[in-house]
Amino acid sequence: MPELPEVEIIRRGLEKYIVGKTIVGVEVRLEKIFIGQTHQIVGARIEAIRRFGKGLVIDLSNGYSITAHVKMTGQFVYVGGETQGFHPKLVTYTHLPDKHTHVIFSLSNSSGGVSRLFYNDIRQFGWLRVVRAEDVLSQAFFKSLGPEPFRDLTIKYFRKVLASSNMPIKPLLMDQRKISGIGNIYANDALYLSRIDPRRKSSSLTKVEIGCLFRAILEVLEVGLKYGGASEMNYIHVDGTQGEYQKHFLVYGQGDKACRRCGGMVKKIKQAGRGTFYCPNCQI
DNA sequence: CACTAAACCTGGGAGC
DNA sequence: TGCTCCCAGGTTTAGT
Numbered sequence: 404m405p406e407l408p409e410v411e412i413i414r415r416g417l418e419k420y421i422v423g424k425t426i427v428g429v430e431v432r433l434e435k436i437f438i439g440q441t442h443q444i445v446g447a448r449i450e451a452i453r454r455f456g457k458g459l460v461i462d463l464s465n466g467y468s469i470t471a472h473v474k475m476t477g478q479f480v481y482v483g484g485e486t487q488g489f490h491p492k493l494v495t496y497t498h499l500p501d502k503h504t505h506v507i508f509s510l511s512n513s514s515g516g517v518s519r520l521f522y523n524d525i526r527q528f529g530w531l532r533v534v535r536a537e538d539v540l541s542q543a544f545f546k547s548l549g550p551e552p553f554r555d556l557t558i559k560y561f562r563k564v565l566a567s568s569n570m571p572i573k574p575l576l577m578d579q580r581k582i583s584g585i586g587n588i589y590a591n592d593a594l595y596l597s598r599i600d601p602r603r604k605s606s607s608l609t610k611v612e613i614g615c616l617f618r619a620i621l622e623v624l625e626v627g628l629k630y631g632g633a634s635e636m637n638y639i640h641v642d643g644t645q646g647e648y649q650k651h652f653l654v655y656g657q658g659d660k661a662c663r664r665c666g667g668m669v670k671k672i673k674q675a676g677r678g679t680f681y682c683p684n685c686q687i
Numbered sequence: 688c689a690c691t692a693a694a695c696c697t698g699g700g701a702g703c
Numbered sequence: 704t705g706c707t708c709c710c711a712g713g714t715t716t717a718g719t
Contacts, residue, residue, distance in 0.1 A: 404712070457713075474713050476697080503697090526696045528713070544714080570690085579714080587712060636711070637698095676692075677712065 405457060405473050407551065407584030408627030409638050409646065413479055414454040416641025417461065420481040421449050421510060421520055426463070428509035436505040436524065439533025443467050449510075456548045456583030460539055468536045471522075472544065476637040477529030483510075483518025486642045499523070506531060525637055548583040552624055556582060558617050565605040565613055572608065573601035574675040576620070585620065588633055588648075588655045591680050593619040595654035600686045601679050602672075626651065654680045 405413070425448045429441040447463035454460070461469040473479070482499060499521045500507060506522040522531060534542060549564075550556040564581050565572070575581060576590040585593070594601045597619035599612055608616070632638060632646035635656070639645055649656075653663065657680055658671035667684035 406713095472714080474695095475711075524696095525698070526711095528695060577713090675690090678710085 404475060404586060404588055404633055404635050405477070405638050406586035406589050406627070407457065408589070408624055408648070409632035410454055410457045410459060410473070410584075411628060412632045412640060412646065413473070414452050414459060416481070417452040417459070417479060417520075420483065420485060420518075420641055421461075421508075422452060424449055424510040424512050424518070426508055427511045427517065428507075430507040430509075431505070432500075432507070433505035433527065436522070436527065436529065437531050439469075439531075443533045444469060455540075455545050456551055456579055457586070458544055458548070460545075462536060466536055467533055468539050469531055469533055470539055470542060470545070471531045472529055473524070474526070474528035476526045477522065477524040478637060478639055479641050480521045480523060480639065480643055481518065481641050482521065482643075484516060485518075547580050549579065549581045551582065551584040552620055558614065561617050562610070562613050565608055568605040570605055571601065571674060572599060572603050572605045572616075573679055574677075575605045577675075577677070584624070587677050588635070588652070589620070589623050589627060591655040592623045592653040595681060595686060596623060598686050600683075601674065601681050623653070654682060656680065 426444050429445060431437045431441060444463060444467055447465040447467065449461060450464050451462040452459065453462065457472065459471040480499060503523045503525045504521050505524055508520040509517060510520060511517050539545060550560060568575050573590050573594060576585050577587065593616060597616040599616055627633065627648045630646055630648040630651055631640060633648035634645035635649045654669055657669040660669050662669050662682040662685060665682065665685045667682055669680055670683050672679050
């Protein structure tokens, strides 16, 4: 379920553990996951980690970058001296690689110590792609992304997008071409927080409702970040620990449970093929 | 162009 | 124990 907060937490983890290290080897165990040639990245130093929407970019010292998308079940897990053996929340990844490990990077630090970064992905939907640094943003995925919260998404643009769409508001929030970073969990929770029915036609929202929803989006993403993301399915941090936001869901995953605001029954419906949770009593 | 539906995959849970 | 069926959701592609 990685959305903006989860991918940002992964970005920070990669920044902490792999920036400054040199790639000394790459083992690709599942060809379709890794698009590119391993010789393009072996020998290069990792310079920076960037994020655009739910996509990651690992910039290397030789003019290449590795772009990545973890989709729903991808994991980057670093195993080295810095992460070994003392985390109370560690989800035990000392047994890596396992059958879901598709790419293994061997890294070395300036004093020659070797560590490893594993890319695991149960459902194999994610991808890693080697591209020239200058071509990253012209790659189809990155090119298609709309503005994102906390960066270039403005209330003015948000009003314009909503006003010009006949879609229900919830699928619109998840449309990465219009706004990037929001997925199913945070779309559900932002609409709940702003008391808006997810089925409402986007263009029917009033100026006040739009302002309220805009603030709710920033709020839920911030809370998600604060708790280290939602480890509902397979998402974990680069050091192998779990996020906690799944313990603080407002309405996501609460089907047939009591609404925490009014006590009414939370309803689950399907919109554009995705599960939608809302309280029919307090979301109007 | 807008929009929908299926495809990509595996694991976990329900029902039998 | 083990079978079938369904569900999870972020793109990506095919189709209307």
